[in-house]
Amino acid sequence: EAQVTQNPRYLITVTGKKLTVTCSQNMNHEYMSWYRQDPGLGLRQIYYSMNVEVTDKGDVPEGYKVSRKEKRNFPLILESPSPNQTSLYFCASSFRPGGGYTFGSGTRLTVV
Amino acid sequence: TQLLEQSPQFLSIQEGENLTVYCNSSSVFSSLQWYRQEPGEGPVLLVTVVTGGEVKKLKRLTFQFGDARKDSSLHITAAQPGDTGLYLCAGVNTNAGKSTFGDGTTLTVKP
Helix, strand or coil: CCCEEEECCEEEECCCCCEEEEEEECCCCCEEEEEEEECCCEEEEEEEEEECCEEEECCCCCCCEECCCCCCECCEEECCCCHHHCEEEEEEEECCCCCCCEECCCEEEEEC | CCCCEEECCEEEEECCCCEEEEEECCCCCCEEEEEEECCCCCCEEEEEECCCCCEEEECCEEEEECCCCCEEEEEECCCCHHHCEEEEEEEECCCCCCEEECCCEEEEEEC
16 A cells, blocks of 8 residues: 555653654655644645755754655654644655645654 | 645535635745645645646536636535545645645534
8 A cells, every 4th residue: 555654653752852753655756745733833844855865944944854865764853852843743755746745644742 | 935825714514515715825836736634644635736727626626726826726516524624735836845835724514
């Protein structure tokens, strides 16, 4: 089944403890992207990647890092999480930008 | 930062009614997408429109891309309770790789 898999689905952590949210797609898509979704603010793009080893900032990249060492994986790294990063995070992929995204099921992160 | 404004923000209607959701921007997009999202799940793509003036139909849903590629609309005919959900539009600039989502329209269709 073609899908984007995110892990974990739920995560509660403490301020300052580094964490990684994994994202993997099995559709050989070149384009991948991370979003956060907050009430009243909609989906905001954090980082995106046009291909392996090519990443770029979205609209809200502060406090996040990404890497794209392999085509299928695009992990999101929070080096020192803070409470304002409490949110619902989605990873998405597509054959090309603008081609329509396939989203993962989301990761609900709470930072206390 | 490009902005996409969706209206209305909330819509509650009876089964069988028609409705239209609007997505407007002052910016031009290479393509525009519509998604439907259910609670606790990721958005699911409904349609992508790429040509100014384009109209696409998906059963009871009709999508239109504005001539200037700055706006779009989603029209649902004879809404059903299964149409309930959050509808999101997203504008994409292909070369830049950036995408911008509207804040969404929460649709409730009552039986």
